[in-house]
Structure formats: C-alpha cells, structure tokens
Amino acid sequence: MSTAVRTVALGEQLATLLRERIVRGDVPAGTHLVEDVLAGEHGISRGPVRDALRTLLAEGLLESRRRGYFTKSFGQADVDELYEIRKAAEHLACELAISRGGAAEWDGPRGVLVEMARHAETGNRRGYAQADLEFHTRFYEISGNSRLLSLWHRYMPTFATLLDITNAQDADLHPSFEDHTLLLKLAEDGDWQTFRGVLEEHLAGSHGRLSAAISAPGA
Incomplete structure (x- = not known):
C-alpha cells in the first residue's frame, strides 16, 4: 500500500473519531484542535491530522480561526x-x-x-x-x-x-x-x-x- 493511501486512510479514521465526539457532545464547543497534539495522541504524522480537520471543516463541524481549528456546537x-x-x-x-x-x-x-x-x-x-x-x-x-x-x-x-x-x-x-x-x-x-x-x-x-x-x- 502506498504512503498516500495510508495517509488518506489515517485521515479518514481520525475524522470519524473526532466527528463522533463532536456530534455526541464529548468535545465542548470552542475546543482548539491542535495538529501537533492530535498527531502525538494518535501516533500519526501531521498530514493525516490536517486532512481530518479539513474534512470536518467542510462538514461544518469546525471553524477556522487565525490560531487554527476550533470545534463548533452541535445541537x-x-x-x-x-x-x-x-x-x-x-x-x-x-x-x-x-x-x-x-x-x-x-x-x-x-x-x-x-x-x-x-x-x-x-x-x-x-x-x-x-x-x-x-x-x-x-x-x-x-x-x-x-x-x-x-x-x-x-x-x-x-x-x-x-x-x-x-x-x-x-x-x-x-x-x-x-x-x-x-x-x-x-x-x-x-x-x-x-x-x-x-x-x-x-x-x-x-x-x-x-x-x-x-x-x-x-x-
């Protein structure tokens, strides 16, 4: 399997995990999702983390600010x-x-x-x-x-x-x-x-x- 395919798969997996936490309210609105922190927590590089965050931004679950990505409320x-x-x-x-x-x-x-x-x-x-x-x-x-x-x-x-x-x-x-x-x-x-x-x-x-x-x- 190529590195690109593995990266996409990791990004999708992280997006799924974060999506569930946001929708279920396990992550408070306004939480700053830091690429380095997420990469360290899940043992992956920043590339798939960035892909996951962009996916959730497109779905309307995050908002982009000058300091990065922040969770939005879901109700x-x-x-x-x-x-x-x-x-x-x-x-x-x-x-x-x-x-x-x-x-x-x-x-x-x-x-x-x-x-x-x-x-x-x-x-x-x-x-x-x-x-x-x-x-x-x-x-x-x-x-x-x-x-x-x-x-x-x-x-x-x-x-x-x-x-x-x-x-x-x-x-x-x-x-x-x-x-x-x-x-x-x-x-x-x-x-x-x-x-x-x-x-x-x-x-x-x-x-x-x-x-x-x-x-x-x-x-």
Whole structure:
C-alpha cells in the first residue's frame, strides 16, 4: 500500500473519531484542535491530522480561526439543517433515479437490502447503519447526477454518526427494514408519487427519533 493511501486512510479514521465526539457532545464547543497534539495522541504524522480537520471543516463541524481549528456546537438546529438538506437532495436524487433507472439498476439496492435484513435479524446496529446509508447512496448513483452524489458524500459521514445514535434507541430494526423494502418496490414499479410520500415519512421519522435521542438526558 502506498504512503498516500495510508495517509488518506489515517485521515479518514481520525475524522470519524473526532466527528463522533463532536456530534455526541464529548468535545465542548470552542475546543482548539491542535495538529501537533492530535498527531502525538494518535501516533500519526501531521498530514493525516490536517486532512481530518479539513474534512470536518467542510462538514461544518469546525471553524477556522487565525490560531487554527476550533470545534463548533452541535445541537437541534444542526440536525434540522442537515435533514432539510437531505430531504431536498434525496427527493431530487430519487425522482431522477426512478425516471432513469432500468431493471438492472435496482439490483444494487436489492443486494444491499439482503445485508440490511441480516443485520436487522442479528441486531447489528452499526452494520445496519452502514448498509442503510449504502442503500440510499445507490439511489444517488442511479440518478446519474454527479453533483448530487458529491453533495451526499460530503454529508454522509455525519449522517452515519447520527444513524448510530438513532439506531441505539431502536429496540427493533425490522420496521426500518420494512420501510426500505417498500421504497425499493415502489422505485421498481416507477411509482414516484407514492414513493415520495413514503420517503417523506421515512425521513421525518428518522429526524424525529434523532431529535428525541439527542435531547434525552445523558445523550
């Protein structure tokens, strides 16, 4: 493996760790994230640390000041903004996917559903969350709009963390799996109007459960 690939992987790993801490409120707002300190704590060079900080800055979780990068607060307003973005982007992506997708394109989401079913059955919440995001990613890919896909990739890591929080509150993952199964059936049938209503309910439910989770004591 090349040094460049290892550096990217380390940067992504650190970004994931810091993202989870910021979103969960484990790192107070206004905390100064110092490259040298982070590099020493995690036993890596400054290159991947810098990559991680730039990633989180682009996601809106950090702010840049003259002295470096500082954490921003993350609360209900941020959750609301993220779901507003997701609702608008996903509606367009799915509408395009349904209008453009042929029978072969739905093999991808169908395969992901198999993974989701397995994780729901075993109660693997982390695995289910990853498969959940992959399911939605397939619709962005089928849409054929590269900029929509880039927008989704920009915020998907944050949604991965949010899904972990939401799924931790769900005793049973099967209702979520049933929602996704219905969405795929409607997409295969080309029924955009019904699909849109189901998608709105699905995203609203996810938004509501997350809002309840982050406002709960000890969240």
